[in-house]
Amino acid sequence: MNITLLIILCALVTFIPRVIPAIFMERLNFSPKFEKFLNLIPYTALAALICPGVLTVDPNLWYIGLIGAVIAGGLAWKKVPLGAIVILTVIVLVAVYLIVPFFPVLI
Amino acid sequence: MHGLRLGIPITFGYIPMGIGYAALAIKAGLTPFETVSMSVLIYAGAGQIMIATMLAQGATLFNIVLTSFVLNFRYFVMNTCIYNKVDDASLAVRIPSSHLAVDEAFAMFMLMEESSIWTYIGLAGIAWLSWIFGAIIGVIVLNVLPIIVANSFNISLYALFVALLVPAVKESKELAILVVITAILNVVLQFFIGNWSLIIAILLGALIGMYIVDDDTVLGDEYKAADETCSNKEVQQ
Numbered sequence: 215m216n217i218t219l220l221i222i223l224c225a226l227v228t229f230i231p232r233v234i235p236a237i238f239m240e241r242l243n244f245s246p247k248f249e250k251f252l253n254l255i256p257y258t259a260l261a262a263l264i265c266p267g268v269l270t271v272d273p274n275l276w277y278i279g280l281i282g283a284v285i286a287g288g289l290a291w292k293k294v295p296l297g298a299i300v301i302l303t304v305i306v307l308v309a310v311y312l313i314v315p316f317f318p319v320l321i
Numbered sequence: 322m323h324g325l326r327l328g329i330p331i332t333f334g335y336i337p338m339g340i341g342y343a344a345l346a347i348k349a350g351l352t353p354f355e356t357v358s359m360s361v362l363i364y365a366g367a368g369q370i371m372i373a374t375m376l377a378q379g380a381t382l383f384n385i386v387l388t389s390f391v392l393n394f395r396y397f398v399m400n401t402c403i404y405n406k407v408d409d410a411s412l413a414v415r416i417p418s419s420h421l422a423v424d425e426a427f428a429m430f431m432l433m434e435e436s437s438i439w440t441y442i443g444l445a446g447i448a449w450l451s452w453i454f455g456a457i458i459g460v461i462v463l464n465v466l467p468i469i470v471a472n473s474f475n476i477s478l479y480a481l482f483v484a485l486l487v488p489a490v491k492e493s494k495e496l497a498i499l500v501v502i503t504a505i506l507n508v509v510l511q512f513f514i515g516n517w518s519l520i521i522a523i524l525l526g527a528l529i530g531m532y533i534v535d536d537d538t539v540l541g542d543e544y545k546a547a548d549e550t551c552s553n554k555e556v557q558q
Contacts, residue, residue: 217355220382224372225362227390229420231397236404236419237412250536251527252395256424257496258503258526259367259392260486262519265504266511267374268479272472282476283483290487297333300341303480307473 275314282307324443327433331425331444332451335366339455341477342370344463346456348475349377353460360456364420364449368393370478375519388520399427406431407438414438421445493538499530 264283271279282303289299314320339360346356351373359369368389375385400422404415418438426445433440463471490497503526510518 215376215382217351220372220376220385221355221359221362223382223386224359224368224389227386228363228365228368228393228396231390231394232400232419232422233416235397235400236415239404239415246536247531249398250531252398254499254527254530254534255392255395255523256367257486257489257500258523258530259371260482261500261503261526262507262522263367263371263374264479264482264486266508268483271475271479279476279479282480286476286480286483287487290484291491293488295333296481296484297337299484300334300337300477300480304470304473304477307476308470311469311473 275320277320278307278310281310324437324440324445325447326443327429327440328426328444328447331429331448334425335448335451336455336458337477338366338481339452340459340462341474341481342366342373343456343459344471344474345370345373345377345478347460347463349373351376356460357453357456360453363389364423364452365389365393365396366423366452367482371519384517384520388523391520391523395424396422399424402431403427403441406436407441408436410438414442418442418445421449423448493534495534496530496538499526499534502526502529 268279268283269276271282285306286299286303289302294302342360343356346359346369347353351359359372363369363372371388371392372385375388380388400419403422404419410418415438418441421442422445426441426448429444430441459474463474466474486500490500503522506525507518507522510522514521
């Protein structure tokens with residue numbers, strides 16, 4: 215695939231919706247229904263991005279992603295700040311990777 | 322300058338997230354230059370991560386571009402609110418600054434008393450720079466990191482996705498159900514339509530959500546407040 219073309223096209227389809235309201239400052243109207251639909255997209259997008267992708271974080275060890283997701287979910291439940299969640303999850307996974315070789319059953 | 326300081330909390334999230342994105346992009350086969358270019362030119366957190374994920378899964382160009390459009394279309398709505406709020410500014414300022422719209426900067430600015438476009442540009446601009454900075458650190462550091470650590474960075478984006486979703490799901494049972502439905506839809510659809518499942522699941526999920534999710538629970542508290550600020554402005558006009 216032509217990656218340069220991909221980047222340019224993705225940049226365009228992202229920039230055009232951003233710039234239109236900036237050019238036409240007068241109010242653009244949406245029906246509340248359409249607005250609700252748009253507001254739901256980030257949630258459904260997150261759901262679809264997580265599942266089943268999280269199970270392929272490490273193609274050789276499917277449960278690595280699952281462990282990470284459970285840890286991140288638990289920390290988020292406890293209202294740990296976003297940046298800390300990301301860093302802590304990575305640290306725990308490094309620990310898991312270090313432990314796994316000692317338990318051949320897990321591999 | 323004032324805006325720059327206000328944007329600092331955003332940078333704490335964006336730098337590690339930028340590193341995580343770079344890890345994923347490099348894994349997907351992008352060069353360091355392409356990886357950083359995407360952060361500069363596209364500037365869409367989840368959008369870029371999705372591009373890298375879809376590339377790794379072998380999606381077609383058209384499919385990736387279309388999914389980007391759908392996923393990033395919310396910036397249209399956000400900028401409608403932002404440019405309704407700001408004091409009058411020339412087109413030469415408005416056009417380039419529209420590129421800076423992201424969820425976090427939008428929520429922060431809409432909640433503020435201030436309506437100077439320069440405050441907005443300060444806080445949204447530093448968020449953009451920190452996102453690029455994160456990607457640069459990512460492509461440099463990932464080359465020298467031990468493989469175990471680099472592999473562990475792959476989880477960072479999923480950790481972030483989960484962390485973004487959990488507070489919303491905790492608040493609303495309906496939203497939790499919708500998330501599960503969408504996830505199942507995505508898995509099932511993959512068997513029939515392959516890579517198209519992502520975009521179809523996102524759209525179908527949002528459609529289903531219109532019926533099962535309560536109007537009031539669609540937005541988080543900050544977004545709700547931001548949205549009210551936006552509607553108040555409309556009323557005034």
